[in-house]
Structure formats: C-alpha cells, structure tokens
Amino acid sequence: MNIYFLRHGQTEQNKNKTYYGRLDVKLNSTGIIQAEKAGEFFKNIELDKVFISEKTRTLQTAEIVLKGRETKLIKDRRINEIDFGVFEGKTYDEICKLYPEEVKLWEKEWERFCPMNGESYEMFYKRVKSFMEDIKKLDAENILVVAHGGVIRAVYSYILDENLRFYWKFSSRNGDISLIKYKYGDFFIDSIMHVD
Incomplete structure (x- = not known):
C-alpha cells in the first residue's frame, strides 16, 4: 500500500510564523x-x-490537487x-511575553505540556497513531492524506519508534509530499519530496 502524505499549501499564518492548529484559515x-x-505530481x-x-x-489543497476528479473526501x-489553545495565532515572541511561566514549562516538558484550552503533544500523538492503526486495515493501493506539518512529523515518529523521540528530527514544508509504504505488516518512509 502507498500512503501519500501532502502538507497543505501555505497560509498567511505559516508565512508570519505563528503557532496555529485549531484556527481555520485559507491558503494564500x-x-x-x-x-x-x-x-x-x-x-x-x-x-x-x-x-x-x-x-x-x-480541503482547499485537496480540491486543487483533485481538480476534475470524482473523488470522495473523507474528513477525519x-x-x-495540534491545538495550541491560548497560544493560537501568536508568534513565539508574543507567547513568551504573554505567558512566560507557561513557556518555561513548555520548554522543560514539551511532550506533556498542555497550553490552556489546547492539547499536549502526547494527546495529539495518540490520535494520529489511532489514525495510522486504522490505515493498516484498509484494502487499497494508493491513499492520499492531506494534513498538517505536525501530523506528518507525528506519523514519522510513529513509524520510526512509536513515540515522540524523533518528532523534531524532520522538517515538513508546505506542499511537501511524503510517500509512506505499508508492506509485510510494517510501515516505512519511502521518500520525502519538496514541490518548490
């Protein structure tokens, strides 16, 4: 099975380097x-x-990619x-100024730290892992998953070690295409492509 992960195209929030996950914004x-x-591709x-x-x-990214195709989009x-809670829509500098004590905790235990009204990386990772466990059960040759940079890093972490140890060892740029293969009961990273 071939599972293609595509990170959505750039948004103004990406361009401005703000932390955002829950915010619902459009492509620029x-x-x-x-x-x-x-x-x-x-x-x-x-x-x-x-x-x-x-x-x-x-949704926008998928619709542009699939232009003219009769393909059902499955929302999951x-x-x-990841939901950054009160950090949503702010730059790192703004977060440091507004929430200095929370930032100390975040930097000390980034996996477990949960910003107010958000979720921790551990919580986030568990739901991505659940998605991947269900992908294993599908009978399909080619699957496209249009997702987010954090999700794709969590997928790499799941494949490599089933925890967050490798989360920061990968980049995931807007528009990147990663090919994950599932063969003989195991996932492996086949390729990571930049569209630029």
Missing part, C-alpha cells in the same frame, strides 16, 4: 501555487481513498493539527 496565493504543483496516480483534516486549508478529526 503561494499556497494555491503549491497545491497546483502537487496536483501535477498526482495527476497520473489512481487514488483509492483521500483523507483530509477538518480544516479549510486541507484525528489528522487535525
């Missing part, structure tokens, strides 16, 4: 171009299933980006 003009480039690949998060940015909340 660069993000639309990135999605169009990804569409070129997928134009000759027959996709059996397409999963997206509940966010507009993944488990592949929503």
Whole structure:
C-alpha cells in the first residue's frame, strides 16, 4: 500500500510564523501555487481513498490537487493539527511575553505540556497513531492524506519508534509530499519530496 502524505499549501499564518492548529484559515496565493504543483505530481496516480483534516486549508489543497476528479473526501478529526489553545495565532515572541511561566514549562516538558484550552503533544500523538492503526486495515493501493506539518512529523515518529523521540528530527514544508509504504505488516518512509 502507498500512503501519500501532502502538507497543505501555505497560509498567511505559516508565512508570519505563528503557532496555529485549531484556527481555520485559507491558503494564500503561494499556497494555491503549491497545491497546483502537487496536483501535477498526482495527476497520473489512481487514488483509492483521500483523507483530509477538518480544516479549510486541507480541503482547499485537496480540491486543487483533485481538480476534475470524482473523488470522495473523507474528513477525519484525528489528522487535525495540534491545538495550541491560548497560544493560537501568536508568534513565539508574543507567547513568551504573554505567558512566560507557561513557556518555561513548555520548554522543560514539551511532550506533556498542555497550553490552556489546547492539547499536549502526547494527546495529539495518540490520535494520529489511532489514525495510522486504522490505515493498516484498509484494502487499497494508493491513499492520499492531506494534513498538517505536525501530523506528518507525528506519523514519522510513529513509524520510526512509536513515540515522540524523533518528532523534531524532520522538517515538513508546505506542499511537501511524503510517500509512506505499508508492506509485510510494517510501515516505512519511502521518500520525502519538496514541490518548490
């Protein structure tokens, strides 16, 4: 089985380097171009299933990629980006100024720290892991998952060690395409491609 993970195209929040996951925002003009480039990559690949998060940015990306195809989009909340709670929509500098004590805790125990009204990386990882466990059970040749940078890093972590140890060892740029293969009862990372 081939599972293609596509990070949604750029948004203004990505461009401005703000922390956001729960915020529902649209692609900017660069993000639309990135999605169009990804569409070129997928134009000759027959996709059996397409999963997206509940966010507009993944929906827009998927619609551009699948332009003209009769493909059902399956929304799954488990592949929503991590919820940063009160940190949502703020830059790192703004978060440090507004929540200095919380930032100390965050830096000390980043896996377990949960911002107010948000979720911890451990909570986030558990739902992404649950999604991947269900992917194993599918009977399909090619699957596309349009998701978020944090989700894709969590997937890499799940494949490598089934915990968050490798979470910060990977980058995931807007528009990147990662091919994960599932063979002989195991996942492996086949390739990571930049669309630029």
